[in-house]
Structure formats: C-alpha cells, structure tokens
Amino acid sequence: MAKVLMKGNEAIAEAAIRAGANNYFCYPITPQTEVAEYLAKRMPEVGGVFLQAESEVAVGNIVFGAASTGKRVFTTSSSPGISLMQEAISYMAGAQLPCVILNIMRGGPGLGGILPAQSDYFQATKGGGHGDYRLLVLAPSTIQEAVDLTMLACHLADKYRNPVMIIGDGMIGQMMEPVEFPENYTEPELPTKDTWAATGAKGRKPRVIKSLFLDPYKLEDNSVVLYNKYQQMKKDEVRFELYKTSTKNKVLIVSYGTMARICQTVIDELEEEGVSVGLFRPITVYPFPEAALEKEATRKNIDTVLTVEMSMGQMVEDVERAIARRRPVEFFGRTGGIVPTPDEVKKQIKELIKKKHGAKTRQSTTKSKKKG
C-alpha cells in the first residue's frame, strides 16, 4: 500500500481496525478526540462497535465487560480520562482481560493543560490502579511506529491476557506523517480464548471472570500467575532502539517518544560540531529494557547518562535503577506542555560535558572549528 499522510490519532485508529480491534469505547478529551471522530465514521464500515459513554469511568467498565467476551477491545483517552479508568484497569489486570488503551498524554497533574507531556510515565508503568499488577506499555516516537505498535498491542494483549497501554505525548496524536499499513496483516498464532471468555454457557459449565478472591491463598495464587506473566514479558517483549551509539560517545541520552526524536536532532547537530553522543530509546517502557541499557550505559567510553523527558523526571528512576550507580545519571526535562527544542537540550549537554571534562571538550571544539 502507498504511503498516506495521516494525523497520529487517525493513524492509530485505523491501525486498531486493521488489527481487528472492532470494539471501541470512548469519552472525548483533547488531544486525542480525533481517534473517536475517525472511528465514529469508520466502525460502521467494518461492522464494529463505536460507543461514546457518559464518562471515562463508564468507558473503563464497558471495556471490562466487552473484553470478557473475548473480543478485541480498544479505548483511548488523555491523562485525566485515563486516571478515571484506573479502577477498571486494575480489575482487568486482576481478571486477566486483554484490551488496548491509548493515552495521548497532556500536562498534569489534575486537569492540567492540553499540550504535550510525558508525565504519566509512573501511572502507566508502575500501576496507576491498586494491587500487584503491571501493564505492558509501548511508547511510539513516529506516526508509523504508532501504527505498528498499535497493531502489536492488540496481539500482545491477547497473548498475555493483560491490558496493554500505548503512551504517546500530545505531539504523537496531533502530528501528521506519512504512514503505510501492512498489506496482508497476519499475526503469530494465539492461545484460544475458548477457555475463559464469557460467550454463553449453553452446553458447557459457566465461566467466572472476576478479580475478587476472598481466600488469601487464592488471591496470592492469582498474583503469582500475573507475576509469572510479567516475568515472561521481561524475557520476550523488551524493545528498544539505539541511535548513533559508538565507542566515541561520552554521553548517552535516554529518551522515549517525541522527546527521543528531538534528541536525535540534537545528536546529529552535535556530531557536526565534533561532539559524539548516542541515544538509547526504550520502545517498551514496561518491561523496561534495563539489561540492554545497563550494557550500553556502562561501556568504558560513557562518562554520563542524561535522561531527557517531558516531565519533571519519571523514567529517570528506571534509568537509575538499571544502571545502579555505575554511572552518574543526569536529568533534563520540561513539563506543563512545553516541548524542549533541540537547542535547549544541546545547551544542557554542552554544559554537562564542560562540567565533566572541560579541557578535552574545549580542545575538540577548537579542532572542529579549524576544520570548518
């Protein structure tokens, strides 16, 4: 199929349909309402369900119900709306129900603003709802990747019988880029849902889908089942990308989503100035690519690790955990809807390098100037 120019929100909506997530429930909120707008038109064409509920609380519970039937279910919202869904998300994780949730993040806390942010990292990766559970969390940095990860999310949700969350900042939702949808989309085989899905009990024993286990031994057993799934995800689902990492790097940037591509520009520009910086971009933020990051960050040539986020510092805690004090971890972030420009990040890196090994850097800058 030829490349088409699509807004992130619309591309994600189309990707969900292509992956067979034909049951969509929503409540509008900026900056992701175009998903709902697009699917309101598109769902009837594929015989799917489009339903706008009365609130995000209701959406969460409708998603729980629909997912119980074994159908692919999709919902989208933005930060405050995702907060309202947390109860249902915890219940779904507990009851082992697959669904795909998109959070096009805006500045918080509270009602916050409507501009791009990455300040829901903790909520997405560390819980958000109560209890011993995790979501598998994917973070795209281009519209094409948002399409690919949405389709993957549908698969992974079924594979693990667990809610999968895609986190994009407002920029991912609003930006337009060329995208291509796979021509003949096929998925690896999945386990049958006919062991747990509520499909009508005629001719068989009823199935119960619940997250209530009053017997503590049974509840612990359930938590162990979940835990084992998360361990499996850590083994099989870790995804990340390296950009211009080499033995010349003094600094390694860790960044995800839109922020990571801003850092790519920073790295390209610094390269021209003779400063070598690499990028480690987590694609799955849960499971966090900790082993791979530890390996990259503790190479001999790396002096400093800089985490850059559109938040006051959230992923940086995972970075610190992965590196376990073997390298200094610095942080730079803007929040509230402010997207740092490449110039701003570049300035941070230059100051950092100056602080760490002033003499060397000054030398190399002079050298590159002479060349020019």
Added chain:
Amino acid sequence: MPQYEVLWAGFGGQGIMVAGQLLAYTGIKEGKNVVWIPSYGPEMRGGTAYCTVVVSDKRIGSPIMSQVKAACVFNRPSFDKFCPKIKPGGLLLVNSSLINTTTDRTDITEILVPANKMAIEAGNVRAANIAMLGAFVGATGIIDPKNLEAVIHEKLGAKKAVLGTNLKVLAQGLEIGKKGIRQRQKA
C-alpha cells in the same frame, strides 16, 4: 535536499492548515519525508492558527525547532509573532493584502504576496492560501510545481470552478515567488 522547515500562520479559516498539508502531500508524492504539525492549544474563534511543515530527504528527527527556514504569514499578528522565528538567511512571505508593513530584518529575504487580492480577482478569496503556496514553491523550489498541481487536482478537484481559481492563483503565485528570488540574486 537538506531539511526544510516552513511555518504557515494566519487566522483560522484562511486555509493555513490546508496549505501546509498540500505541501506535505506533494513531498510524499516525491518520496520525501515530511512532518506536518499543527499548533494546538487553547484558542478562541478567529484567533491565530499555524502549522509547521518539515520536508527532508533524510529521516526527520525533531518535529519542533526554535527557528525555521521560512514563514508564510497571512495576518498582522502572525507577522509580529513569527518574523523573529526565521533563521538568518531565511525567507519571509507576507500576505501584503492584509499586512501593511514590512520587516526591519536585513538578514532574511522578504517577498510580498498580495494573496487576498489575487484570489478575489481570480474569483474566490478562499484561494489566498494557494496563491501563497505558489509563491513559496516558486521562491524555494523545494517541490516540483507540477506535482503540487497534481495534488491540488487530487485534493481540491471536486468543484471544477474552485479548481480553476486555485490553479490560476497558483500559477500567478509561482511567478511572484520566482521573481522574488531573482531580485535577491541580483542584490
């Protein structure tokens, strides 16, 4: 081609977003990488609307930037806001039908495009964005005008009368753009 960033700005309703999108569509047609980013934020009716389009042969990193290579401004508030955002050596296209001033900057090229006047004379004021788009492509040559014309046929071709108006102002705009650049080369 190296990366090119252009900002489109004006009132809501002046076709700012569409102009940027037509440019992006043409870029795709030519196999280039493109990004189109709207301004989104709390705005009131009749407030400013702007978008940025990035076109490049290479993978596009940051979709946002402190300064852009060119800006096409359609009204006075946009002129005031975005003139300082143009890189030295960059290009400013001004809708001179609605903006009765010129820039004090001497480090950029300024081209005056009477976009509204051209569009009204061609039969529809709503074609002002296409007049400007023509001038921009004429001045920069970052995409082939023939491909742009094909995209306009594709995207805006449903109403024949409107298409005629658009193509007419596009041709005029291209000439203004080319002339603008020639003037700069002389100087």
